[in-house]
Amino acid sequence: MEVQKEGFLQKYDLYGCFQCGKCTGGCPVSLKSKLNIRKLMIEALLRDNLGNVVQREELWDCTTCKTCTLRCPRGLEPMDLLIGMRTLLVEEGHIPKTAIEALESTYKYGNPWGAAKNKRSEWANELGLKVLPQGDQASNLYFVCCTAAYDTRVQNVARSLVQCLRQIGYDFAILGNDETCCGSEIRRMGEEGLFEMLMDQNIESFNKYDFRSIVTTSPHCYNTIKNDYAQDGLDVRHYTQVLAEAVEEKNPFSGEVRKVITYHDPCFLGKQNGIFDEPRYILQSIAGVTFIDFDRSREKSLCCEGGGGRMWVEATDQGPRLAEIRVQDAVEMGAEILATACPFCLLTLEDAVKTTGNEERLRVMDISEILVEAL
């Protein structure tokens, strides 16, 4: 593979790297994977043939949690370099088969889960939601996300969130089957062209209707609409922001949940967008809840390994899954519920509860589901 190196050097400002190692020092997967982002930075700079540098299967171990970029004292963007390397592989076409399936499904059906486009809003059947393309009007748009729309476990999060939003009197509608993948994971798997296509489709949908803001289930959709689309006048909020605000004003969730709860910060919500307080505020406002925090929380939070396309690509490393470490920590702390606010975190953590045999001790729940129990 021949790659024009000069453009690469400038795009990622590789001359700026002084190899301090803070990136690798914070990388949650470098402990167990061959992936070494600091090494990639220097090799991309010094090696003549970039094509050889990117031929490593551990490039797919990265979860794009962004810790490396956030820690870089020179303000460089190692995560984007890694995604750029994946882009080279994508354009050459030689990428993991499961990634190909997710990308092709997104191109054909508008979701990476291989599910039919006309079944996207089936989760909402009988909920009587307003649907913008059907002529309904609402002050806000609820952007559901592929995983909440299709995954039978996460559909419960979408339904719970609908109950919560109704409880706070939030006026909203959905795009129904016209909603398409936000492209967050697509971009992070390196399929820039497909991402642009999805972004254009979504922006076109957004522009057709009159609403004030977009509320998302997933921090990944939230992040990509806010920071990747970066459209002026497009106000996007994660649902924990909307609910926290309503709870602060006048808490309509008056029921009790007598449980010890801890909260796992999704990287795309916490680290990447600084939303640490709202989820905790909601949980602590529920009567009966004893809230305890992880030692590794907020900016230091441990990634669940669900981001960056990793929902569709198995890691090359043999180490324990980080989600399993997370679950063990939660159990040892005495938590009964491990709360989170991200579909991917929910799925990886719930799997980890099963693989570590903690089903009797710990429940993984989305914040919206806990709120429904407090109705």
Place this chain on the structure above:
Amino acid sequence: MEIIVCIKRVPETADADIVIDRTGRDIEKGGLVFDINEWDNYAVEEAILLKEKYGGSVTVISMGPEEVNETLRRALAMGADQAIRLTDPAFEGSDGYTIARVLSQAIKPLSYDLILTGVQTEDDGYGQVGPTLAEILGIRHAAVVNQIEGIESGRTRVHRELEGGLEEILDLELPAVLTIQTGINEPRYVSIMGIRKVAKKEIKVLGLRELAMKPEEAGEPGSLTVVEMVSFPPVGEGAQILEGTMDEISDKVVTILKEKGGVA
């Protein structure tokens, strides 16, 4: 090494709700998603791999309306060099035999060492086009090929997948038609950027006249088989649709499996 690959654009029906159309002879294709026939995707990849190994060029040929250009472009983005689309109102309703006949007319003037097709298509599934094409062209063929060992001095050694897990190894003189089985390789991903790069590449379009064919030789009049009707298979006995939440359904499955002796 000059390689021709015959490909088809087909509707994806695995997860779709299928409705029989008003003629009763086909299904409604309006709401369906189309893509390259799965077997053909492996055939294109195999052709590109052979080109990367032995040099030469790859030409992809498909039959159908303008939408087929999308499928041809996908193959160009994978690495094919030329694309030809065969289209004519008279081709409508062609069966496997007639398709092979139309293809053969397009292929005859070209120079080629190998012709690859998929074993069968996802839509009609006749599996006839490849072998029929070889017969019409008067060249050798091997069907259900799951490995091409190599090409040397005008011959190729290929593995064929037979019934019951058997494998046959054939030594063929070129030119030949090989119908390619899925799993022979891992087809590469075709990126949107890749497709954009070939957006302007010419796709040669040929109709009945350019192929020197008469209307009665194509479409239904030229076909040896005619579809009279399509129908859903009758619902078999013993099938049970379980309803309820995921947990309830899995409990029911376990109960049934235990009852029927599937699990201890």
